[in-house]
Amino acid sequence: MFNIEETDSANTPHYFKKFTIAVFGDSGVGKSSIVRLLVSQEHITKHEPTVEDFYVKYMTHRNKAYEIHIIDTSGTYEFPAMRRIAMEKADAAVLVYSLDKPNSFSKLDRYMEEITKCCDDRNRKIPVIIVSNKSDLPNLSEPTFYNSYGLKISICVHLEVKWKCLWLATSAKFNLNVDTIFNKLLDKLNPQGSAPRKKASFIRQILR
């Protein structure tokens, strides 16, 4: 854990924020693997269905200290009340799918609808990142999308336009991009501390 008192050194985190991040997605897509990797750097090989697990992670990002509360939810629809509570508590959400479970991508619609409703009820918006996990699996490709002009667009652009959310491909098996999920969300949650934003791509604007 950080010693928050020691703020003299230029390399020591100089302030401290608490955020709750909830992780949603279909069963078996790798939610618990991602969360466990983040909190303990261990990859889990066995799928043990989760009801709901809660973790606390202390981390620094851009020289600021954070206490991150992570809610790892169940991937089944059996627990709508628990899911709703997790959405209410969340300052940011991670929605996970994996290409070996094609239904897990279509189920994102329902999670997004629930998150949007919950945010509307509370009159607030939360950043959402959609994660395509198991990117290590060979011979699987992301779904294809076209814009209103019939031009092919990447999934990243499609999701940004559809839901204004971030997108990232990860592999919990090889610890690929897992930290980036949380770093990107922290940049959204604490924009003062983030790197200067690049100007929106001209091409991306045209593709909309």
Ligand code: GDP
């Ligand atoms: P959850 O139900 O979404 O929490 O999924 P789990 O984290 O329990 O993972 C389900 C299964 O997928 C386990 O057997 C994991 O080892 C496996 N798994 C998780 N992430 C990856 C990954 O990035 N690549 C591969 N190949 N397998 C993964």
Ligand code: MG
């Ligand atoms: Mg799980």
